Amino acid sequence: MDRGTxxxxxxxxxxxxxxxxxxxxxxxxxxxxxxxxxxxxxxxxSGQRKATLELLLPLARAYDVPLYDLVGAPRTxxxxxxxxxxxxxxxxxxxxxxxxxxxHAFKMIIPARPEPLxxxxxxxxGFEWLYVLSGHLRLVLGERDLTLPPGEAAEFDTSVPHWLxxxxxxxxxxxxxxxxxxxRAHVGGxxxxxxxxxxxx
Numbered sequence: 737m738d739r740g741t742x743x744x745x746x747x748x749x750x751x752x753x754x755x756x757x758x759x760x761x762x763x764x765x766x767x768x769x770x771x772x773x774x775x776x777x778x779x780x781x782s783g784q785r786k787a788t789l790e791l792l793l794p795l796a797r798a799y800d801v802p803l804y805d806l807v808g809a810p811r812t813x814x815x816x817x818x819x820x821x822x823x824x825x826x827x828x829x830x831x832x833x834x835x836x837x838x839x840h841a842f843k844m845i846i847p848a849r850p851e852p853l854x855x856x857x858x859x860x861x862g863f864e865w866l867y868v869l870s871g872h873l874r875l876v877l878g879e880r881d882l883t884l885p886p887g888e889a890a891e892f893d894t895s896v897p898h899w900l901x902x903x904x905x906x907x908x909x910x911x912x913x914x915x916x917x918x919x920r921a922h923v924g925g926x927x928x929x930x931x932x933x934x935x936x937x
Contacts, residue, residue, distance in 0.1 A: 748806060749782060752842075755806075766795070772794060830842055843905065845908070846873075846900065848905060852905045857876055858897065863892070865912070866913075868885065869909040870908065871885070872886075873903065873904060874899075877896055877897075893909070
């Protein structure tokens with residue numbers, strides 16, 4: 737096996753682990769969907785098991801991604817970017833980056849609702865940067881309750897209880913960069929920043 741092929745196969749494990757974590761599913765969930773044992777999936781993600789077509793085909797179906805996404809193969813002759821929106825928590829996430837690890841970029845769409853939702857702050861490991869494209873975003877971050885109009889940005893440690901929603905019930909679109917601890921986008925400040933500082937509710 738040539739070095740190039742070994743490098744491609746060696747990158748499959750981290751890519752599978754990143755994809756699984758991004759989807760918020762466990763090894764047991766994927767095992768139940770694909771029929772591949774948890775131990776085999778774990779060894780595949782850790783690089784202890786070489787990727788084969790027999791393993792990758794059911795995984796591509798389970799994650800609903802093209803096979804070349806799992807192996808990182810370029811789309812020869814096709815300059816288009818094929819985005820696959822994901823529905824989670826009543827919102828739409830459109831992935832804008834495909835590499836495993838590092839910072840993940842995506843567009844987030846919060847749909848319009850007749851009645852704005854009550855905040856349900858959550859915590860998780862990582863760091864997030866966001867920029868409001870349209871609508872008015874309500875950002876609850878710890879004890880702070882802010883409204884961000886289009887053109888404003890914020891960054892924060894996601895271990896702080898936080899919640900994103902619509903301020904007025906209208907649709908909101910934003911760009912989000914998310915990275916694990918130690919990987920962050922620097923736009924200044926340590927909590928919330930924006931061109932006009934953000935407006936408390």
